[in-house]
Amino acid sequence: MENLKDKVAVITGGNSGIGYAAAKQLKEQGATVIITGRRKDAIEKAALExxxxxIVADQSKVDAIENLALKVKADFGKVDILFINAGIAGLGTIAETSEELFDSIMNVxxxxxxxxxxxxxxILKDGASVVFLSSNTASMPGPGSSVYSSSKTALNSVMKSAALELAPRKIRVNSVSPGPTETEVMKKVGLDEATVKTIMDVVVDKIPLKQMGRAEDVAKMVSYLSSDAAVFITGADIIMDGGMVLS
Structure with a gap:
């Protein structure tokens, strides 16, 4: 079913993980999809696949974001779906966190x-859908995650204000907050498969459903929130973490 036929969708950070899965899902639903990222090779490879x-764009730089919006307007006109997915993670206790780490996480x-x-x-059409990628850590901060958790908690607050501000134009603004999700991030930081499995086993033990989330499941939620089926949903944070916030 092409529930999003003739819709124009922009996904930031679309070259891997949840962004990539969302691009695939929205494309399958009939949308015209634009993905962005700051690494030219990676974003072009993903787009080809x-x-x-x-479109190459660095979400940490406001001038780059402005240029992105101008290019999308010139090439595609108005936007129906905006999935603000790009983000970075980082760990460190409050005593150890450097200004550089704080700024890098908050800037993105x-x-x-x-x-x-x-x-x-x-350039959003009236009736458009905006979805932020948040995190369940916004609801359950822990030791070492103060900056990352704060960035996502603040993002959820922005989402709610935006939902009110854009309601007169029937633009819906929501967020999706995954828990631990199977992506390539751990392999990218150089951990071997045995170490990754050990970490996963510890994480899964804390999840009531005893399984990791999948990028594809988050992508389906983004697609749902962007469709007419969710026309009465705005200002909502959808937590997808297998019940982790409850435990």
Whole structure:
């Protein structure tokens, strides 16, 4: 079923993980999809695999976001779906966290996401859907995650304000907050398969459903929130973590 036929969708951070899965899902639903990322080779490779459009843009830089919005407007006109997915993680206790780590996380996860929405508001169609990728850590912060958790908690607050501000134009703004999700991130930081499995086993033990989340499941939720089936949902944070926040 092509529930999103003739819709124009922009996904930030679309070259891997949840962003990649969302691009694939929205494309299958009939949308015209544009993915962005700051690494030219990676974003173009993903776009070729997915048969979507790639635009290089760094979400941590406001001028890059502004240029992205201008290019999307010039090439595609108005936008129906905006999935603000790009984000980075980082760990460190409050005593150990450097200003550099604090700024790098906040510049992408909060400032970048905030201004992505800001710069795209003029080219969003009335009735459009905006989805932020948040995290269940916004609801259950833990030791060592103060900056990352704070960035996502603040993002959820922005989402709710945006939902109110954009309601007169029937633009819906929501967030999806996954828990531990199977992506390539651990392999990218150089951990071997045995170490990854050990970490996964510990994590899964904390999840009532005893399984990791899948990027594809998050992508389906983004697709749902972007469809007419969710026309009465705005200002909502959808937690997808197998019950982890309850335990």
């Amino acid at each position: 997915l048969n979507v459009t790639a 996860n909060l400032k970048g996401a905030y201004f992505t929405l800001s710069k795209f508001i003029p």
